[in-house]
Amino acid sequence: MNKYIKFALIGLLIAFVVIQFFQGDERVNERMTSNDITEQIQIDSELSSLLQNACYDCHSNQPKYPWYASIAPLSWKVKEHIADGRSELNFSEWGTYSAKKRDHKLEEMIEEVQEGKMPLNEYRWFHPEGRLTKSQIAMLSN
Numbered sequence: 001m002n003k004y005i006k007f008a009l010i011g012l013l014i015a016f017v018v019i020q021f022f023q024g025d026e027r028v029n030e031r032m033t034s035n036d037i038t039e040q041i042q043i044d045s046e047l048s049s050l051l052q053n054a055c056y057d058c059h060s061n062q063p064k065y066p067w068y069a070s071i072a073p074l075s076w077k078v079k080e081h082i083a084d085g086r087s088e089l090n091f092s093e094w095g096t097y098s099a100k101k102r103d104h105k106l107e108e109m110i111e112e113v114q115e116g117k118m119p120l121n122e123y124r125w126f127h128p129e130g131r132l133t134k135s136q137i138a139m140l141s142n
């Protein structure tokens with residue numbers, strides 16, 4: 001092997017090891033409270049499991065972290081999605097939202113899901129349950 005390639009590879013390997021010490025934000029893991037959307041509005045179990053399976057990993061206080069969330073730089077991306085997702089819409093905090101905000105968020109949910117923007121593309125690669133079927137989208141819209 002050319003010695004420059006060897007140096008470059010060793011450099012990359014060292015960089016990879018070093019970034020493992022920088023995992024990004026702390027993991028979010030809070031208890032479910034009565035502010036959760038499933039406690040706040042009457043939704044059937046099918047819809048609540050859809051939300052929990054396909055949305056809660058970025059839009060709740062109980063995200064499930066996949067194995068690659070322990071490996072930088074993927075962990076940075078996962079944590080960024082969770083931080084951004086929760087700041088836009090947090091199903092665990094539904095009870096604290098005003099009526100106006102809830103209406104708006106419900107509209108946005110239908111829009112995002114119908115347009116295929118949510119769950120995020122990258123999420124769907126790794127999570128088959130995030131690939132919603134037409135009937136699931138129709139159910140959520142109803």
Ligand code: HEC
Binds near residue numbers: 080108112113
């Ligand atoms: C992999 C993480 C992830 C998953 C899973 C996910 N979202 Fe999101 N969501 C985000 C991020 C990040 C944003 C903010 C940036 C953006 O809009 O792209 C967002 C934004 C939104 C918004 C926009 C809020 C607003 O007021 O503009 C809605 C609505 C939404 N998501 C609904 C959903 C629904 C419904 C699901 C499940 C079917 C879902 N999301 C699943 C990460 C995610």
